[in-house]
Every structure is written in structure tokens, then in C-alpha cells.
Amino acid sequence: MLKTRIYLDNAATTKVSDKVLEAMLPYLKEGYGNPSSIYTLGREAAIAVNNARKQVADALGCEENEVYFTSCGSESDNWAIKGTAKLMAAKGKKHIITSVFEHHAVLHPLKALEKEGYEVTYLPVYENGVVKAEDVANAIRPDTALVTIMYANNEIGTIQPIAEIGAICKEKGVIFHTDAVQAIGNVHINVKEQNIDMLSLSGHKIHAQKGCGVLYINKKYRLPNLIDGGAQERNRRAGTENVPAIVGLGVALTEATANIDSKNAKLKPLQDKIYDAVMKIDRVHLNGDRERRMASNLNFSFEGVEGESLLLQLDLQGIAASSGSACTSGSLDPSHVLLSIGLPHEIAHGSLRISMSEYTTEEEVDALLQVLPEIIAKLRSMSPLWEHIIKGETFKIK
Amino acid sequence: MLYSEKVMDHFANPRNIGELENADGVGEVGNAKCGDIMKMYLKIDGGIITDVKFKTFGCGAAIATSSIATEMIKGKSVEDALKLTNKAVVEALDGLPPAKIHCSVLAEQAIKTALADYYTRQGIDPTPIVGVIEEHCETCCED
Numbered sequence: 001m002l003k004t005r006i007y008l009d010n011a012a013t014t015k016v017s018d019k020v021l022e023a024m025l026p027y028l029k030e031g032y033g034n035p036s037s038i039y040t041l042g043r044e045a046a047i048a049v050n051n052a053r054k055q056v057a058d059a060l061g062c063e064e065n066e067v068y069f070t071s072c073g074s075e076s077d078n079w080a081i082k083g084t085a086k087l088m089a090a091k092g093k094k095h096i097i098t099s100v101f102e103h104h105a106v107l108h109p110l111k112a113l114e115k116e117g118y119e120v121t122y123l124p125v126y127e128n129g130v131v132k133a134e135d136v137a138n139a140i141r142p143d144t145a146l147v148t149i150m151y152a153n154n155e156i157g158t159i160q161p162i163a164e165i166g167a168i169c170k171e172k173g174v175i176f177h178t179d180a181v182q183a184i185g186n187v188h189i190n191v192k193e194q195n196i197d198m199l200s201l202s203g204h205k206i207h208a209q210k211g212c213g214v215l216y217i218n219k220k221y222r223l224p225n226l227i228d229g230g231a232q233e234r235n236r237r238a239g240t241e242n243v244p245a246i247v248g249l250g251v252a253l254t255e256a257t258a259n260i261d262s263k264n265a266k267l268k269p270l271q272d273k274i275y276d277a278v279m280k281i282d283r284v285h286l287n288g289d290r291e292r293r294m295a296s297n298l299n300f301s302f303e304g305v306e307g308e309s310l311l312l313q314l315d316l317q318g319i320a321a322s323s324g325s326a327c328t329s330g331s332l333d334p335s336h337v338l339l340s341i342g343l344p345h346e347i348a349h350g351s352l353r354i355s356m357s358e359y360t361t362e363e364e365v366d367a368l369l370q371v372l373p374e375i376i377a378k379l380r381s382m383s384p385l386w387e388h389i390i391k392g393e394t395f396k397i398k
Numbered sequence: 399m400l401y402s403e404k405v406m407d408h409f410a411n412p413r414n415i416g417e418l419e420n421a422d423g424v425g426e427v428g429n430a431k432c433g434d435i436m437k438m439y440l441k442i443d444g445g446i447i448t449d450v451k452f453k454t455f456g457c458g459a460a461i462a463t464s465s466i467a468t469e470m471i472k473g474k475s476v477e478d479a480l481k482l483t484n485k486a487v488v489e490a491l492d493g494l495p496p497a498k499i500h501c502s503v504l505a506e507q508a509i510k511t512a513l514a515d516y517y518t519r520q521g522i523d524p525t526p527i528v529g530v531i532e533e534h535c536e537t538c539c540e541d
Contacts, residue, residue: 304455305455306433306434306455306456306457306460308457308458309409309456309457309458309460309461312406312409312410312458316410325433325457326432326433334433344431345430345431345432345433346430346431349430349433382412382415382416382453382454382455382461383435383453383454383455384426384435384436384437384453384454384455385430385435385455386455387453388430
């Protein structure tokens with residue numbers, strides 16, 4: 001058994017980088033002041049927060065006064081959606097457009113709004129897991145308040161036509177929000193060039209600490225607050241700033257955006273290597289478009305295999321990955337993302353997501369590829385479903 | 399979600415895995431849509447379960463419950479095997495997460511279905527002895 005832990009679940013979270021930790025430490029130790037305090041210790045913390053704000057603004061291509069620090073990506077999504085809904089309802093606009101495979105931090109606030117009388121259009125993502133920009137254009141109505149489409153999908157890694165959608169929204173005068181939690185550091189994002197009005201991101205997906213996110217809001221819009229209280233974040237988001245995490249996020253985002261090309265140049269060959277090797281296994285499917293996906297992501301379904309068992313077998317070999325099977329989601333239905341691209345339940349249950357980071361090495365990939373075919377064969381040898389499949393007794397995939 | 403050491407042991411080293419060529423009773427329960435299928439093979443001699451094998455498609459708990467269930471009925475009389483409850487299976491595994499209790503139900507049902515098949519092969523109507531085995535799909539696949 002391998003002693004080393006091989007971490008291939010970077011879409012779930014990432015390790016804090018040495019550079020980020022180094023930048024954070026002074027604010028956990030001697031620089032612990034509250035940025036709202038008037039004395040030097042407080043002022044220094046406030047300067048650190050504003051420095052991080054500048055780093056975020058530079059990375060996103062926006063102004064510093066358009067950056068708001070939050071506690072996580074989910075808070076950013078909730079604020080953007082609930083805030084815009086409230087803002088635009090006052091103007092008689094209560095229609096929102098999204099896609100069927102958004103993160104739950106987007107879908108669940110929308111479900112709550114539907115109960116309050118808002119109308120939501122859920123666009124399809126087709127078999128390749130990509131929204132069609134023309135579908136967005138066709139869905140926009142005079143009462144459309146918001147379009148919210150994720151930049152890249154968290155499970156299957158497919159990249160959405162965000163610049164095209166941004167241009168459509170600009171032309172039609174509709175606010176455009178994107179959840180870029182997964183895309184940040186993987187694709188080039190510039191909110192002004194791509195006509196993005198609001199963007200959510202999270203630090204812990206790019207080697208910063210958990211518990212810190214950002215919502216960029218175009219200064220044209222003044223969203224009602226999600227969290228009321230103190231005057232932090234220019235009276236827009238109350239709560240004492242998580243100074244060390246904000247400092248870390250600033251450094252992490254600067255690093256992540258500067259290194260996109262070198263990271264992708266490193267990960268693309270690894271992605272190709274995994275793809276070529278895994279597709280040699282009998283009755284395996286790639287989930288999501290082969291080309292229009294982040295270099296860090298692969299998502300496969302193995303017929304006759306259940307995802308949680310697959311993850312536990314990999315774990316026994318020291319490898320951490322993820323699955324969209326029902327058993328790993330805490331519910332009894334498989335992932336809504338896998339169902340949205342047309343996978344039958346039977347195949348969605350047998351999914352495996354591999355997500356790499358800039359720290360992923362070829363040796364780690366080789367270790368995965370060494371054990372994966374054996375694990376699949378082992379699980380299939382004990383699977384009554386596999387027996388049915390090879391006898392042709394069950395469903396056929398399209 | 400936390401599995402007990404016992405669950406992980408039965409998952410990593412499942413007992414009695416495989417098929418029986420000349421089984422006296424075979425039972426398959428569950429379905430692919432819900433994500434778990436269990437198949438039990440019983441060899442019965444003079445009312446005693448002399449051998450048992452299983453195959454399972456499903457999560458860690460599904461594999462562990464079927465594995466320990468085979469251990470719990472091997473060498474037992476058919477009557478004793480019929481008394482095996484899902485609760486006993488859960489206890490033998492030092493507990494299961496709440497979302498996984500249905501796996502233990504499936505293990506109990508797989509044994510009962512295999513025993514029903516055994517009675518049917520003997521020309522005996524199994525229903526009065528084994529009872530009706532219902533699929534518990536109401537907790538699952540709610541679409």
C-alpha cells in the first residue's frame with residue numbers, strides 16, 4: 001500500500017500554499033488588530049485588507065471599490081442572487097435565468113425565491129455540459145432581473161461561454177452574475193472585458209484558507225445587504241474582517257491568476273495521460289465535453305461500479321478523489337450535474353471526479369493509473385449489475 | 399460520514415464473496431437506479447446453510463452489510479437465518495450512518511429472497527414462511 005497520500009480532489013478544496021501561509025502568519029500573531037480600530041494595530045490590519053482588495057481588483061480587472069470580502073463562495077452567491085432579486089423586484093422585474101447544473105449555493109437560493117413569487121428559467125446544458133449563449137438570449141424577457149451562469153462546472157469542469165453571455169446581457173441591459181469559484185485560476189477572467197456584473201469566488205479553491213470569499217459587484221448596482229451590522233466593507237457587508245484569510249486570499253489570487261498559463265501547460269499533458277489510460281477500460285464514459293473543460297478536471301463513469309465503493313478502494317491505496325454517486329452526496333439521488341447531461345441514474349452512480357492542482361505531479365497520476373484498472377475490475381467482479389450489463393440484460397446507454 | 403472500523407474491515411476484506419455453482423437458493427434485491435443490488439447464493443443441506451456467497455453492487459455499507467450477513471447465517475439453520483434482522487446486522491457492524499440503514503434492510507431482504515427461492519424449488523409456497531418482501535423505494539429515487 002502506498003504511504004503517500006495522493007490528493008486528486010482539488011475541486012473540493014486545496015492545501016494552503018507556503019507563500020499564502022507566510023503572508024498570513026503575521027496577522028495571526030502580532031498583527032491581530034481589528035481593522036475598525038483607530039490605533040496603529042488596527043490601522044495596519046485595515047491597510048492589509050485594502051492591499052488584498054487591490055490584489056483582487058487587479059486579478060479580476062475591476063476597481064477596488066467593487067470588491068467585497070465575504071465568508072465563502074456560497075455567501076457571495078446568496079448575496080448576488082437574493083440582493084439582485086430584491087433590487088430588481090422594486091423595478092417590477094422578477095424573472096431570473098440560470099442553468100440546471102449550477103452549484104447548490106445558486107440553485108437553493110433560487111428555489112427559495114420561487115417560493116416568494118419569482119420565476120426562474122433553468123437552461124439546459126446538453127450532453128456536453130455547456131450552456132448555449134443563444135439559449136440565454138432567447139430566454140431574456142422584459143422582466144428579466146438577472147442571468148446567473150457558472151463560469152466552470154464544479155463536477156465535470158466544463159467551461160461556459162461567459163464572454164458571449166456577458167455581451168448578450170450587456171446588450172439587453174440585464175444584470176449578469178457568474179459563480180467563478182471553480183474557474184478562478186484555471187481560465188483568464190476579466191470582468192470588464194467579459195461584461196460580468198457580479199462574480200463569486202472562494203479562497204480555499206486556490207490554495208488560500210477556508211472561510212473567505214469575494215463578491216465583485218459592478219459599482220453601477222447597489223445591492224441590499226445580506227448581512228447587516230457594523231460598517232465593514234463600506235457599510236455593505238457587516239462582520240469583523242477575517243484579516244489573515246483576506247490577506248491570504250489576496251496573495252493566492254494574485255498567484256493563481258498570474259500562473260494560469262503555466263499551470264495549464266503542466267496539467268494538460270497529465271489530463272491527456274489520464275484520459276488516454278482510463279478510456280482503455282471497458283464501458284467507461286467521459287462526463288462533460290472533452291475540449292471545453294478545465295485542464296485540472298476529469299470526470300468518468302464506470303458502468304457496473306458504484307462511486308462510493310470506488311472512492312473507498314482508492315482511499316485504501318492512499319488516493320483521494322470524489323464521486324457524484326448518491327451514496328457520497330448524502331442523499332439517495334446521484335448528482336444533479338450528472339443527471340443534467342443526460343446520464344441515467346445507473347451510470348451516474350459510478351462516477352469518479354479527478355481534480356488536479358499545480359502541485360499535482362506525474363508520479364501521482366501514474367500511481368492512480370496503476371491501481372485504477374485493478375480496482376474497477378475488482379468491483380465489477382463482485383457486482384451483480386456488471387453481470388447484467390455484460391449479458392446485455394439491462395439498460396443501454398445512448 | 400464516518401464508517402466504523404468493522405464496516406471498513408468488511409468493505410476492504412469482504413467475506414464469502416463470489417457465486418455458488420449449484421446453489422439451492424439464489425436471491426437478488428435492489429436495483430441499479432437506486433445504486434445498490436445484492437445477490438445471495440445459499441447451499442442448504444438438511445435444513446442447514448452449509449455455504450453462502452454474495453455479490454454486491456453498491457456503496458461501502460452495502461458491501462459490508464452483505465459480507466457480515468453471510469457470516470451471520472453460515473452454518474445456521476434455515477429457521478435461524480429467517481430470524482436475521484437488519485437491526486442485528488447494523489449492531490454487528492458497530493452501527494451505520496443513518497443514510498445507510500437501508501443497506502442493512504437490503505441485506506436482510508437478500509437472504510429472505512434467497513430462502514424464498516429455496517422453498518419455491520422445494521415446491522413449497524414461500525410466502526407464509528418468508529413473508530412478502532417489499533422494495534423500499536419510497537425512501538429512494540424520489541423523482
